[in-house]
Amino acid sequence: MEQQPTSGPAAPEEKGTSTGVILGSAVYEMSSGKIAHTRAFVREFLLELRSRHGMNVSRRAVDTAQLIVSELATNVAKYAPGPCQVDLEVFGGLLRISVWDSGTLLPEPEQADPSRVGRHGLEIVLLACQSFSVHREPVGKRVRVEIPLHDSPGRTPA
Template sequence: MELLMADRATEQDLQASGTGTVLGSAAYDMGSGEIARTRGFVRDFLTDARSLHGLPVSARAMDVAQLVVSELATNVCKYAPGPCLLDLEAGDSLLSITMWDTGSVLPTSRQADPTRMGQHGLEIVLAVCESFEVRREPVGKRVRVEISLLDGPQSEAAW
């Protein structure tokens, strides 16, 4: 895979594996301005996956994927500033988003509280994703989520 340098981020070209899966990766030195870049990377990745590789990507999936990446990137900026890796894998009507950062504290969901200002990111991610996994790494942690590329979550009809 060829690495492309853009500002402070390293982004890899969209790649298709031999299995009908489309892969993309980007590395960021997280600061608040990088959150928009992560959303843009996801948008461009999904646009190319649809137009170049024929994967079904609904408008809902496009919006949800950008929202989820934005929430994950915001968490990195707040709690683990520094390098961050973003891996995307699309295929079989699912998008897998994996984000690695240097922070050692694992995210935990809090009890829903409509009066709480902020700190609703994980609640949002859990509500819109098919799956959520977080694990410690030798350095930092890795968060992996899956999103349906179709109009609705895999487990229910489109809405």
């Protein structure tokens, strides 16, 4: 995993053509004002996959990835302000979004409650992704999600 300066994201980089893995990484000093930067980073990364690498990336994947990273970045800004690293990894038709922060509190989804105002971000992430995991790190934690890059035939939109 490469680390970029806190000034912003790196363009997608191909690592080992035999593996077909494409990586992107950005580091932010997280605050509510930086959430839009994380969305823009994801959008630009995925659009670059289309234009530079000729990959099939659906509009739904672009929108879903931006929604997910926005919700995860919002949680960082609320509960673990400080440094935040967003790593993107493309392999086998999937996008893995990994968000690291220095907070020690692990996110837990709340019981569904349509009358609750707010705090639905993790519920949204869980519904939108194909896989979800949280790992403790020597410092902080890492949340990982995966989504498909293109729509599957016969799959209906959520």
